[in-house]
Amino acid sequence: MFGRIALVGIGLIGSSLARVVRREKLADHIAISTRSASTLRRAEELGLGDSYHTDAAEAVEGADLVIVSVPVGASGTVAQAIAGALKPGAIVTDVGSTKRSVIDQMAPHVPHGVHFIPGHPIAGTEYSGPDSGFAALFEDRWCILTPLPDTDAAALDKLKAFWRACGSDLDEMDPDHHDRVLAVVSHLPQLISYNIVGTASDLETVTESEVIKYSASGFRDFTRLAASDPTMWRDVCLHNKEAILEMLARFSEDLASMQRAIRWADGDKLFDLFTRTRHVRKSIIEAGQDVEVPNFGRQSAKRGESQT
Amino acid sequence: MFGRIALVGIGLIGSSLARVVRREKLADHIAISTRSASTLRRAEELGLGDSYHTDAAEAVEGADLVIVSVPVGASGTVAQAIAGALKPGAIVTDVGSTKRSVIDQMAPHVPHGVHFIPGHPIAGTEYSGPDSGFAALFEDRWCILTPLPDTDAAALDKLKAFWRACGSDLDEMDPDHHDRVLAVVSHLPQLISYNIVGTASDLETVTESEVIKYSASGFRDFTRLAASDPTMWRDVCLHNKEAILEMLARFSEDLASMQRAIRWADGDKLFDLFTRTRHVRKSIIEAGQDVEVPNFGRQSAKRGESQT
Numbered sequence: 001m002f003g004r005i006a007l008v009g010i011g012l013i014g015s016s017l018a019r020v021v022r023r024e025k026l027a028d029h030i031a032i033s034t035r036s037a038s039t040l041r042r043a044e045e046l047g048l049g050d051s052y053h054t055d056a057a058e059a060v061e062g063a064d065l066v067i068v069s070v071p072v073g074a075s076g077t078v079a080q081a082i083a084g085a086l087k088p089g090a091i092v093t094d095v096g097s098t099k100r101s102v103i104d105q106m107a108p109h110v111p112h113g114v115h116f117i118p119g120h121p122i123a124g125t126e127y128s129g130p131d132s133g134f135a136a137l138f139e140d141r142w143c144i145l146t147p148l149p150d151t152d153a154a155a156l157d158k159l160k161a162f163w164r165a166c167g168s169d170l171d172e173m174d175p176d177h178h179d180r181v182l183a184v185v186s187h188l189p190q191l192i193s194y195n196i197v198g199t200a201s202d203l204e205t206v207t208e209s210e211v212i213k214y215s216a217s218g219f220r221d222f223t224r225l226a227a228s229d230p231t232m233w234r235d236v237c238l239h240n241k242e243a244i245l246e247m248l249a250r251f252s253e254d255l256a257s258m259q260r261a262i263r264w265a266d267g268d269k270l271f272d273l274f275t276r277t278r279h280v281r282k283s284i285i286e287a288g289q290d291v292e293v294p295n296f297g298r299q300s301a302k303r304g305e306s307q308t
Numbered sequence: 309m310f311g312r313i314a315l316v317g318i319g320l321i322g323s324s325l326a327r328v329v330r331r332e333k334l335a336d337h338i339a340i341s342t343r344s345a346s347t348l349r350r351a352e353e354l355g356l357g358d359s360y361h362t363d364a365a366e367a368v369e370g371a372d373l374v375i376v377s378v379p380v381g382a383s384g385t386v387a388q389a390i391a392g393a394l395k396p397g398a399i400v401t402d403v404g405s406t407k408r409s410v411i412d413q414m415a416p417h418v419p420h421g422v423h424f425i426p427g428h429p430i431a432g433t434e435y436s437g438p439d440s441g442f443a444a445l446f447e448d449r450w451c452i453l454t455p456l457p458d459t460d461a462a463a464l465d466k467l468k469a470f471w472r473a474c475g476s477d478l479d480e481m482d483p484d485h486h487d488r489v490l491a492v493v494s495h496l497p498q499l500i501s502y503n504i505v506g507t508a509s510d511l512e513t514v515t516e517s518e519v520i521k522y523s524a525s526g527f528r529d530f531t532r533l534a535a536s537d538p539t540m541w542r543d544v545c546l547h548n549k550e551a552i553l554e555m556l557a558r559f560s561e562d563l564a565s566m567q568r569a570i571r572w573a574d575g576d577k578l579f580d581l582f583t584r585t586r587h588v589r590k591s592i593i594e595a596g597q598d599v600e601v602p603n604f605g606r607q608s609a610k611r612g613e614s615q616t
């Protein structure tokens with residue numbers, strides 16, 4: 001599909017891309033670059049690419065597709081570093097969790113004749129680094145592209161075909177709308193998770209070991225997200241500030257209203273609040289974005305399996 | 309282990325008990341009672357017991373162990389209904405998610421000579437009703453008993469042995485402490501989940517179908533809890549009000565502080581907040597309360613399995 005693909009950043013996302021590109025034979029040559037010598041060495045030990053570079057400019061030289069997979073706050077620096085080495089006609093894309101800021105940081109550096117098409121695969125785990133990637137990460141997951149107004153149609157088609165070959169379904173969106181959608185489906189849940197785990201760790205009357213011991217009763221569902229990479233999430237907060245603050249404000253408002261219903265023992269209101277959210281789960285399962293199995297915290301207890 | 313066990317309430321918890329009692333042969337006779345004729349019929353179709361009663365008093369007659377598994381708000385009514393039929397020396401226990409209120413509701417009705425020992429298995433799913441139960445529900449999960457000061461030691465031992473035979477580990481706790489611990493590990497996560505799903509459903513700029521479509525990026529982790537039974541949770545809120553309000557207040561305070569760090573782009577503070585919560589996940593996995601596999605939303609993507 002491509003001659004040379006350059007992967008700048010080889011953590012969870014970059015290394016998953018390397019693995020699927022290899023498996024699906026999407027490039028003749030995979031050039032890998034990352035900031036630190038130690039991560040690069042690990043990528044090499046894992047045999048993720050065909051060539052390894054500490055200098056990103058060297059990696060992108062002659063590449064037909066360049067995928068930048070670094071924390072969003074580093075996008076500008078990376079764009080600046082590779083700009084001079086980009087081949088005319090190359091496609092440059094990224095995988096960052098925010099899009100407006102990435103565009104503002106990268107677009108000014110991309111030379112005329114190179115196709116910059118920002119993107120975001122809606123797929124991830126709470127792990128990071130080159131060891132955590134796997135080829136199936138993008139399968140049956142959405143990949144959102146946020147093309148700029150003057151994007152070349154042929155280049156866009158080519159990038160879409162690439163993501164389809166990785167197993168993804170494609171969507172296009174305006175960057176600002178992307179940032180608002182992701183603020184609610186991803187950034188808000190993430191911040192709430194960090195926050196609840198923080199709150200639980202700070203109590204005087206309940207110990208952390210009690211929290212851990214009895215976490216199967218709900219708490220543990222939040223700890224997966226709260227184990228995610230702090231650098232990535234710091235950058236997301238700093239680069240999608242307005243949308244995140246809007247969602248947090250709405251969430252707090254709703255929470256205050258629920259709090260009030262509890263204080264005044266308004267059972268009917270609580271019942272209503274707890275009823276209107278149930279169908280969302282069903283729709284998510286129907287949309288193939290989760291499985292019906294309860295109790296994922298325990299592999300033996302598959303629904304139905306142990307019914308006697 | 310027991311002659312006759314009476315199960316009052318045959319939903320998720322009651323029917324899981326019925327199944328494990330049968331599998332482990334913990335009773336000669338399982339008497340089942342529930343409020344509605346339709347649920348009772350379903351329990352009978354599933355063959356969960358040996359006798360079926362719409363009258364709870366009839367079910368508990370001659371029983372050596374009575375387990376009440378109904379929403380906590382119904383505990384008093386049930387206790388009143390069965391009080392007169394309880395056999396001297398019988399053990400009466402419950403499985404309710406709050407303990408102080410259940411004690412206040414039930415204890416006054418329990419006749420002298422009957423051993424009332426409140427309990428709470430820390431095991432559940434988001435499903436309810438007799439079809440949703442399974443025998444393995446309690447395996448490797450904690451069961452907390454909150455015995456009263458004058459509890460008979462032999463009766464307590466017997467109840468502990470029962471739960472152990474169901475696969476549980478046993479803990480004893482003061483009822484008020486139980487309610488505070490559960491407020492943080494269970495009730496707060498539950499309310500936060502209901503709230504975030506509610507907030508996401510109410511946006512004008514992001515549609516519900518977008519929320520569902522892109523839910524794999526974090527949101528879906530919350531929807532499992534938000535699919536839980538509204539009656540059960542309304543009752544929990546009404547019956548553990550003080551502890552829940554305390555936890556909600558702390559959570560909101562912490563959230564406001566995070567919000568402020570985002571507004572003022574305080575990257576260092578955000579990084580710190582996001583770092584201190586990571587170890588909790590690790591401890592939960594080590595404690596056997598969750599598994600390490602990422603991406604539970606997809607059965608194919610086991611960690612390592614698809615690494616190439």
Ligand SMILES: NC(=O)c1ccc[n+]([C@@H]2O[C@H](COP(=O)([O-])OP(=O)(O)OC[C@H]3O[C@@H](n4cnc5c(N)ncnc54)[C@H](OP(=O)(O)O)[C@@H]3O)[C@@H](O)[C@H]2O)c1
Pocket residue numbers: 008009010011012013014034035036037039040069070071072074077078095096097098120121122123124125126127128129130229232
């Ligand atoms: N994790 C997810 O669930 C997920 C999902 C969708 C999109 N994303 C987006 O994907 C991107 C990468 O995330 P990831 O999970 O793959 O991260 P990761 O596993 O932590 O890997 C990050 C990569 O970026 C490099 N890097 C870190 N800081 C850098 C800097 N200041 N300058 C240049 N390179 C830097 C790292 O290099 P060294 O190790 O050599 O320092 C590493 O190669 C982020 O923009 C994130 O928003 C993540």
Ligand SMILES: NC(=O)c1ccc[n+]([C@@H]2O[C@H](COP(=O)([O-])OP(=O)(O)OC[C@H]3O[C@@H](n4cnc5c(N)ncnc54)[C@H](OP(=O)(O)O)[C@@H]3O)[C@@H](O)[C@H]2O)c1
Pocket residue numbers: 316317318319320321322342343344345347348377378379380382385386403404405406428429430431432433434435436437438537540
């Ligand atoms: N679900 C969990 O994850 C979980 C975990 C630990 C503890 N608990 C506790 O276990 C108890 C039962 O929960 P569950 O999940 O088994 O509930 P469930 O599946 O909804 O079943 C509830 C049972 O209680 C009966 N019931 C409902 N309202 C009643 C009323 N007003 N008076 C008398 N009976 C009534 C129902 O009878 P009909 O169907 O005949 O109306 C049914 O038999 C609750 O106290 C809950 O706090 C639940």
